[in-house]
Amino acid sequence: MKIDWAALGSVFGVSLVITVALVALFTLGIMGLSRRERAAVQGASATLAVTGAYACFAACAAAVAYGISLIVA
Amino acid sequence: MESFSLILAIVVITALVFDFTNGFHDTANAMATTISTGALKPKVAVAMSAVLNLVGAFLSVEVANTISKGLVDETGIRPEVIFAALVGAILWNLATWLVGLPSSSSHALMGGLIGATIASAGVGAVHGDVLVTKVLIPAIAAPIVAGLAAMLATRLSYTLGKKADGKAAAKGYRTGQIASAGLVSLAHGTNDAQKTMGIITLALVAGGAVAPDSDPPLWVILSAGLAIALGTYFGGWRIIRTMGKGLTDLEPQQGFAAQTSAATVILASSHLGFSLSTTHSVSGSVMGAGLGRKGGVVRWSTATRMFVAWGLTLPAAALVAALAEYVTGFGNWGTALVAVFLVASSAAIWKISRREIIDHTNVVDVSEEPPGVVTAAIAAVTPPPVGTVTEDLTATISAPVAESAPPATTSV
Numbered sequence: 320m321k322i323d324w325a326a327l328g329s330v331f332g333v334s335l336v337i338t339v340a341l342v343a344l345f346t347l348g349i350m351g352l353s354r355r356e357r358a359a360v361q362g363a364s365a366t367l368a369v370t371g372a373y374a375c376f377a378a379c380a381a382a383v384a385y386g387i388s389l390i391v392a
Numbered sequence: 393m394e395s396f397s398l399i400l401a402i403v404v405i406t407a408l409v410f411d412f413t414n415g416f417h418d419t420a421n422a423m424a425t426t427i428s429t430g431a432l433k434p435k436v437a438v439a440m441s442a443v444l445n446l447v448g449a450f451l452s453v454e455v456a457n458t459i460s461k462g463l464v465d466e467t468g469i470r471p472e473v474i475f476a477a478l479v480g481a482i483l484w485n486l487a488t489w490l491v492g493l494p495s496s497s498s499h500a501l502m503g504g505l506i507g508a509t510i511a512s513a514g515v516g517a518v519h520g521d522v523l524v525t526k527v528l529i530p531a532i533a534a535p536i537v538a539g540l541a542a543m544l545a546t547r548l549s550y551t552l553g554k555k556a557d558g559k560a561a562a563k564g565y566r567t568g569q570i571a572s573a574g575l576v577s578l579a580h581g582t583n584d585a586q587k588t589m590g591i592i593t594l595a596l597v598a599g600g601a602v603a604p605d606s607d608p609p610l611w612v613i614l615s616a617g618l619a620i621a622l623g624t625y626f627g628g629w630r631i632i633r634t635m636g637k638g639l640t641d642l643e644p645q646q647g648f649a650a651q652t653s654a655a656t657v658i659l660a661s662s663h664l665g666f667s668l669s670t671t672h673s674v675s676g677s678v679m680g681a682g683l684g685r686k687g688g689v690v691r692w693s694t695a696t697r698m699f700v701a702w703g704l705t706l707p708a709a710a711l712v713a714a715l716a717e718y719v720t721g722f723g724n725w726g727t728a729l730v731a732v733f734l735v736a737s738s739a740a741i742w743k744i745s746r747r748e749i750i751d752h753t754n755v756v757d758v759s760e761e762p763p764g765v766v767t768a769a770i771a772a773v774t775p776p777p778v779g780t781v782t783e784d785l786t787a788t789i790s791a792p793v794a795e796s797a798p799p800a801t802t803s804v
Contacts, residue, residue: 322525326666327533333660335541338653342545345568345648346553352560379568386575386659390582391451 341382348375400599402731403471404592406478408619411588413485414497415445415623418584420631421494421654421674422577425647425681427756428636431569434627434752440570441577442625448581449589449617472720472727473512474595477504479734480713484705486741492630492638492750493698496669499705501587502527507710511717526667531702534657534668535676542653542677546684549645565644572651577624579658580670585620589613629750635675637756638694640682650674650681672702 351365351372358365422444423437432440481497481504488495509517553561589608596602602609608616636642642650654670654677661668675698682690720727 321521322529323666326664327529330657330661330664330666330668331533331537333664334537334653334657335544337660338541338545338649338656339548341652341656342549342649343552345564345652346549346645349561349564350553350555352564353555353558356558356560379571383571383575386655387578389659389663390448390575390579 337382341379344375344378348372348379351375397599397601399471399475399727400595400601402727403475403478403595403599406475406482406734407588407592407595408615410478410482410485410501410591411585411616411619412623412626413482413489414584414588415442415620416626416628417485417489417494417497417623417631418580418670419624419628420635421670422573422580424632424635424674425642425650425678426569426573427632429565429569429642429644429647430756431566431644431647432573434629434632434755437573438625438627438752440574442621444574444577445581445585445624446617446621448578448583449585449613449620451578451582452586469509469594469598470512471595471599473508473717474505474591474598475727476508476511476717476720476730477501477713478591479716479730480504480507480709480711482734483712483737484709486738487708488701488705489628489630490741490745491697491701492634493701494631494635494671494675495698495701495705496531496671497584498587498669499527499531499702500709501591503706503709504713506706507713508717510710511714512721527706530661530666530668531672533666534661534672535679537661537668537676538653538657538673539676539680539683541657542650542680543684545649545653546646546681546688549649550685553645562644565648568648569644569651572648572655575655576651576658576670576674579655579662581617581620583662583670585616588616588619592616627752629752629755630745633750633755634694634698635678638691639675639678639698640688640690642678642681643685646681646685646688649684650677653677653680 349372351368354368355365355372358368419438419441422441423432426432427434427437431437478501481500484495484500484503485497506518506523589612592612593602593606593608596609596612597604597606640646651674654674657668657673657677658670661673679690679695682688716730716733719730722729
């Protein structure tokens, strides 16, 4: 019986890193958007936060696209 | 020849029925968190999942081509063996659906195949080491991997996102959940619809209708995709309720973290060559997300019942399949007897389920009916000792009533 511990280990590592990274990016993106919301209430603008937010969401979208490419392949 | 093609037709139909039960059993994997956090309306969620399952079924035939190879020796498999295997798998899927427990449809199918093969060709025809590496270890590893990832992600998301509030945050988490749930549905379609395609192809090869080593014919792909999509749309609301509400109470952030973790684990594992079961990954990540929030709780009584069901899936499906295979051995009337038994017990399970209807209208509501006859009836078909289960069941049904403040639209 041969258990592929290396494959299991890499599944563990990769899943952990990607999940945490994606959720962190997404949360930062949402932070940026809420900052804009707050800024809008005060009449200020939050260009930097919004740009950062969209960069974060773009990274998440790229990850989803990569996921779809993995499914199709 | 005539009876030969008849048994083949029966196998194909039974396989499609299994595919249907697979669909409605596993809707919960993709959509339970999305429904319970209110990101999508129940009907919209299952419709989306059904479409993505159908699309996924057409994306590749790789899984279908490998399903039959490895676990059992396919030489000398008769269509009756596959029929018996499917009977075991379908009945187990229906029984776990009745009690609302998520369990792996793949394990049920493998269990069925193993049981029927043992009854037909003896213990030697089953590869024991494949059983350990492909079934046992993934079943233990999946919830741990997905659970840890979801727990860390949830914790991080609450720490980072303290200031995330308002409409933007609510909308954002909603979109994120829909995207990750969509990925899970798509991956499910490619994996599970193809398992049925593999089975049907295996039966066609065994029956001599298709040359060995050929790809599944188009009508097989089409009908398998449609069967799983229909099943998904039908919705296994009982399991959705357990997964989305029974195990823990999820806020949108947790739902997002759980679904992202599940999607990542499923894709990473199948890509890196150590396939982990969808059901186990999603259940694990839901529990992890529950533990990751401060003050979050996992209802361990429900979780324990689920773990017991996981442990029983393979042996139970194997036992039923072995019995079915034994009876089909008596010839055509034996096969007919098994078919009648399958239809009758499915009908009985359906009938019992109608005593307490759970559908898209009440899937996220708490149950207000006092547990009585229904609980007893459900407990009677639950595998573990009846006495303790009744208590557990009562506990899990009445627990949400006590804390019925709906967290569905809570923002941070």
